[in-house]
Amino acid sequence: MVVKGRQYEYIKIIPMLNLIDLSSNYLTGEIPEEITNLSALGSLNVSWNQLSGKILENINNLQQLEPLDLSGNHFSGPIPPSMSSMTFLSHFNVSYNNLSSPIPTANQFQTFDDPSIYEGNPYFCGPPLTTSCSSDLKDPQYKDEGVDDEDRSSETLWFYFGMTVGFIVGFWIVCGTVMIKRFWRRAYFRFVGV
Structure with a gap:
């Protein structure tokens, strides 16, 4: 079993049944919503599978979770903002996915x-x-809601027209004014020194 980046091998049935390690099993689909009902779960490793979809929005129900490895x-x-309330989370890995958003900075x-x-x-920043989040990220998820490409091109056209x-x-x-007003024309040429 891999916990917090360390590999452990158990010979007997372990009393800690609050650990799930399903890494490198070619699992597909999404993580089932029901996993968030396991409130005593202390470790979850589903790395290096073929899992897809979004990280569960209510994953913060797993308040006892220390290591969480979703890599590969x-x-x-995005990383759900609710994860910042997971105060026991001490090891976290989401490398090699297709996640996008600014990385949360709150709490853990x-x-x-x-x-x-x-x-x-x-698309992380x-x-x-x-990678700075102030740069224009080209991910479609960063598209302003309610603003489509036609509106943007219209705004750009009006900007250049203006x-x-x-x-x-x-x-x-x-x-x-310089061409019409003789006094201003003479003053301008005196100022320029011509």
């Missing part, structure tokens, strides 16, 4: 400062990774 699967979406997530536990997720009109009006206010 096909999970997508402040202690997970090893970037390798997040690597292999191209924030500490401890070097810039062009502003430049033309500003240019002719200055140059037109």
Whole structure:
């Protein structure tokens, strides 16, 4: 059994039936919602399978969970914000998935400062990774809700139209005045030294 990154081998039936290690078993599908009913679960390792879907939103029901290893699967979406309430969580690994979002920074997530536990997720950003969340991430999940590509292109068109009109009006206010008003034209050429 792998617990907190260490491998243990038990010869007898162990009294700690609060550990689940299903790593490297080619499991597919999603993690069943019913697993969150195991409130005494202390360790969960489902790494290196073919699991997909999102991390369970109510995974925070597993308040006794210390190590949680979800690495090497096909999970997508963000890390649920509710996970920050899992105060016993001491070992966490979601590397090599398709997760996306800023990495949570509240509570226990402040202690997970090893970037390798997040690597292999191209759309993660924030500490401890070097990818800044202020950059425009190209993941479709970061798309503003309610704003489609047509609205964005319309906004961009109006922006450039407004810039062009502003430049033309500003240019002719200055140059037109210099061309029409003789006094201003002479003052301008004296100032420039021509």
